Amino acid sequence: MRARVVILGCGFGGLWAARALAKAPAEVIVVDRTNHHLFTPLLYQVATAGLSAPAIAAPIRHILANQRNTTVLLGDAKDIRVKEKQVELDHGARLSYDYLIVATGSAHSYFGNDAWAPYAPGLKTLDDAFEIRSRILLAFERAEREADAAKRAAWLTFVVVGAGATGVELAGTLAEIARHTLRGEFRRFDPRNARIVLVEGSERVLPPYPADLSEKARRQLERLGVTVWLGRRVTGVDADGVTLGAERLSAKTVIWAAGVASSPLGRSLGAPLDRAGRVKVEPDLSVPGYPEIFVAGDLAALEGVPGIAPAAKQMGRHAALNLMRTLSGKPRVPFRYRDYGQLATIGRNAAVAYFGRLKLSGYPAWVVWLVAHIYFLIGFRNRLMVMLDWGWAYWTFDRYARIVTKSSRS
Amino acid sequence: MRARVVILGCGFGGLWAARALAKAPAEVIVVDRTNHHLFTPLLYQVATAGLSAPAIAAPIRHILANQRNTTVLLGDAKDIRVKEKQVELDHGARLSYDYLIVATGSAHSYFGNDAWAPYAPGLKTLDDAFEIRSRILLAFERAEREADAAKRAAWLTFVVVGAGATGVELAGTLAEIARHTLRGEFRRFDPRNARIVLVEGSERVLPPYPADLSEKARRQLERLGVTVWLGRRVTGVDADGVTLGAERLSAKTVIWAAGVASSPLGRSLGAPLDRAGRVKVEPDLSVPGYPEIFVAGDLAALEGVPGIAPAAKQMGRHAALNLMRTLSGKPRVPFRYRDYGQLATIGRNAAVAYFGRLKLSGYPAWVVWLVAHIYFLIGFRNRLMVMLDWGWAYWTFDRYARIVTKSSRS
Numbered sequence: 001m002r003a004r005v006v007i008l009g010c011g012f013g014g015l016w017a018a019r020a021l022a023k024a025p026a027e028v029i030v031v032d033r034t035n036h037h038l039f040t041p042l043l044y045q046v047a048t049a050g051l052s053a054p055a056i057a058a059p060i061r062h063i064l065a066n067q068r069n070t071t072v073l074l075g076d077a078k079d080i081r082v083k084e085k086q087v088e089l090d091h092g093a094r095l096s097y098d099y100l101i102v103a104t105g106s107a108h109s110y111f112g113n114d115a116w117a118p119y120a121p122g123l124k125t126l127d128d129a130f131e132i133r134s135r136i137l138l139a140f141e142r143a144e145r146e147a148d149a150a151k152r153a154a155w156l157t158f159v160v161v162g163a164g165a166t167g168v169e170l171a172g173t174l175a176e177i178a179r180h181t182l183r184g185e186f187r188r189f190d191p192r193n194a195r196i197v198l199v200e201g202s203e204r205v206l207p208p209y210p211a212d213l214s215e216k217a218r219r220q221l222e223r224l225g226v227t228v229w230l231g232r233r234v235t236g237v238d239a240d241g242v243t244l245g246a247e248r249l250s251a252k253t254v255i256w257a258a259g260v261a262s263s264p265l266g267r268s269l270g271a272p273l274d275r276a277g278r279v280k281v282e283p284d285l286s287v288p289g290y291p292e293i294f295v296a297g298d299l300a301a302l303e304g305v306p307g308i309a310p311a312a313k314q315m316g317r318h319a320a321l322n323l324m325r326t327l328s329g330k331p332r333v334p335f336r337y338r339d340y341g342q343l344a345t346i347g348r349n350a351a352v353a354y355f356g357r358l359k360l361s362g363y364p365a366w367v368v369w370l371v372a373h374i375y376f377l378i379g380f381r382n383r384l385m386v387m388l389d390w391g392w393a394y395w396t397f398d399r400y401a402r403i404v405t406k407s408s409r410s
Numbered sequence: 411m412r413a414r415v416v417i418l419g420c421g422f423g424g425l426w427a428a429r430a431l432a433k434a435p436a437e438v439i440v441v442d443r444t445n446h447h448l449f450t451p452l453l454y455q456v457a458t459a460g461l462s463a464p465a466i467a468a469p470i471r472h473i474l475a476n477q478r479n480t481t482v483l484l485g486d487a488k489d490i491r492v493k494e495k496q497v498e499l500d501h502g503a504r505l506s507y508d509y510l511i512v513a514t515g516s517a518h519s520y521f522g523n524d525a526w527a528p529y530a531p532g533l534k535t536l537d538d539a540f541e542i543r544s545r546i547l548l549a550f551e552r553a554e555r556e557a558d559a560a561k562r563a564a565w566l567t568f569v570v571v572g573a574g575a576t577g578v579e580l581a582g583t584l585a586e587i588a589r590h591t592l593r594g595e596f597r598r599f600d601p602r603n604a605r606i607v608l609v610e611g612s613e614r615v616l617p618p619y620p621a622d623l624s625e626k627a628r629r630q631l632e633r634l635g636v637t638v639w640l641g642r643r644v645t646g647v648d649a650d651g652v653t654l655g656a657e658r659l660s661a662k663t664v665i666w667a668a669g670v671a672s673s674p675l676g677r678s679l680g681a682p683l684d685r686a687g688r689v690k691v692e693p694d695l696s697v698p699g700y701p702e703i704f705v706a707g708d709l710a711a712l713e714g715v716p717g718i719a720p721a722a723k724q725m726g727r728h729a730a731l732n733l734m735r736t737l738s739g740k741p742r743v744p745f746r747y748r749d750y751g752q753l754a755t756i757g758r759n760a761a762v763a764y765f766g767r768l769k770l771s772g773y774p775a776w777v778v779w780l781v782a783h784i785y786f787l788i789g790f791r792n793r794l795m796v797m798l799d800w801g802w803a804y805w806t807f808d809r810y811a812r813i814v815t816k817s818s819r820s
Binding site: 034035036052053054055057059061062065066071072073074075091093125126127130137138141142144145184185186187381384385388392396398401402403404405 | 463465552
């Protein structure tokens with residue numbers, strides 16, 4: 001009988017593992033909470049109305065339709081019973097496995113202040129992106145209805161907490177929306193007066209980047225009109241703004257781009273976790289004591305491997321490779337991360353990037369970012385759509401997806 | 411002082427009225443519950459995952475940005491105080507008017523059985539379309555997880571209630587999704603075995619059409635694989651299916667395309683209403699006894715004027731024209747509906763259309779439908795996007811927007 005491999009999560013780690021198992025002599029079952037694989041590096045564009053959701057999301061079962069050894073199930077893994085080799089899904093269903101690849105990724109963390117969540121949504125899923133899009137667009141709408149100047153200013157103040165890649169991208173795009181996209185569309189105020197504040201606890205933006213690129217990114221952000229506050233920690237968030245120690249900033253829209261916590265499923269493996277809740281895996285990506293279980297992507301903690309899409313892909317592929325080696329009686333090989341560099345975009349013609357010793361910023365970095373993201377977008381179709389959307393946006397300053405629906409806050 | 415014109419609702423009636431007032435010596439305020447004008451004739455395509463929402467929705471304030479006498483407000487009109495000439499909005503705001511154009515349209519009606527609503531969503535807004543899209547896609551997902559054959563059959567049975575244009579379009583598209591789009595993507599069943607049942611109380615589909623076209627539409631539907639039940643009335647809807655008199659049909663997905671009821675705002679005008687709750691307007695489109703209030707679009711009842719987009723546009727424009735005539739001291743002119751014909755699509759290469767005495771069906775009707783809908787889609791940008799989406803879908807049988815998000819039922 002063929003071995004059964006269950007893959008939990010179909011982000012970059014899970015999908016690349018599944019693909020690598022296409023020819024494996026195994027029954028592969030892919031379980032995900034949603035029906036789509038999401039190109040998360042462009043999620044901030046959905047949140048800021050630049051792309052529609054289908055442009056960066058593809059149905060998992062469509063991607064894997066021709067992989068005949070693979071079944072796709074929509075399901076939410078609630079628990080892993082490592083002793084019984086079973087996964088517990090929603091609706092009480094159970095799924096047995098011979099091998100398990102856990103790739104359920106990460107969520108945002110409020111550092112123990114979960115009460116802030118309703119006032120400062122984070123950005124991990126399409127639903128998060130719709131929520132943030134609604135809040136941004138509705139803030140401008142409410143400002144147009146507001147007669148009181150102080151209240152209007154609060155509607156026109158946007159705070160982004162955390163200056164990692166997502167925070168930088170959100171803040172830069174918000175500044176562009178206020179300065180260009182919405183120009184001339186309001187009668188009671190000039191959207192160019194909107195205030196975008198990017199708050200970061202450490203002393204520079206993009207902390208994992210080389211220091212000179214961080215400084216270049218900060219200058220590019222300020223040129224776009226973003227106010228950058230470094231070395232300042234948010235100590236409170238409520239419906240009317242944020243508190244930073246003794247200081248108070250009135251803002252009706254706060255976006256959380258600061259903390260990352262791992263999927264709670266990691267705990268059910270009974271393995272050692274790091275501070276962020278990630279599973280400390282063996283060099284072959286398996287869980288200590290359970291060689292039949294692998295962890296790939298953001299949920300895996302390995303020295304020197306960052307929580308970015310290329311690393312997750314490499315881990316997913318490597319876990320599948322080791323699994324196949326075990327199936328054919330060969331010894332496993334340790335995972336080695338290949339660092340192709342990192343990229344972050346800030347706005348129109350503004351970005352930073354480094355590849356080994358090569359560092360880029362401004363227009364050249366932005367062009368590299370553009371080409372890389374279009375190239376890696378899954379599916380020819382989506383690539384074409386995103387290119388057209390961006391071409392349009394670049395020439396017209398227009399943003400395609402400025403739609404608010406009721407599912408979000410009204 | 412300039413007269414203030416308030417327009418409630420920015421569908422086809424409201425938007426065409428607003429545009430016609432671009433040069434009027436008046437202050438124009440457009441109020442809508444959403445931030446977008448929606449091209450409703452293609453809403454069924456969003457519901458069936460063929461188009462993304464932004465392809466058929468454009469921000470109202472973007473459309474009207476260059477119309478300097480016009481302000482756009484996001485707001486929900488709760489009541490009209492005809493004596494005080496005031497509109498009451500949400501959040502307790504009040505808006506005075508000298509002239510009022512009410513164009514708040516229609517909603518779906520369950521003929522007094524509002525308890526059916528949670529089990530049989532209708533299709534009027536983008537949120538409705540997302541809800542229906544989720545239900546359709548999740549039904550196939552649940553079928554793949556279901557081991558019991560009878561239960562799986564219920565997940566694979568789709569009932570569309572009402573065979574007007576929307577019902578016919580939804581049923582035909584559902585059949586195409588089952589037969590083509592999802593082919594080869596499931597392991598436990600063949601999606602081509604899904605059952606699509608279109609139930610209509612009267613003796614033919616598309617009741618307002620000439621009888622021979624109705625018959626042709628029925629045959630085209632059956633060729634696509636739709637089961638058409640004529641002369642049968644739904645007497646009950648619950649979580650597990652529909653009841654038709656003594657008969658019972660197990661179906662986990664039911665879509666309501668049967669009844670239309672007018673916006674409740676019509677009642678606050680104190681004017682005579684017809685059976686569907688529409689306001690019986692004067693020939694000049696004003697409300698009896700209140701010459702400063704006009705009604706345009708689906709909310710207006712006028713003999714011989716159908717509830718379709720072209721009629722709403724004509725009424726909106728005409729209300730604005732009469733308003734401007736009054737402003738410049740001229741007498742008003744009665745509204746005359748110009749019938750350019752009607753079109754309904756059924757599926758790939760399948761449609762029916764009539765223009766006066768000219769009747770078309772099948773491929774020629776489908777081509778006319780395609781050209782007309784792309785032509786009338788607002789904004790060059792959206793037209794281009796829809797053309798590309800459709801071109802892709804036609805050649806690949808793929809559907810672009812197969813995305814389910816949590817905002818809908820999980």
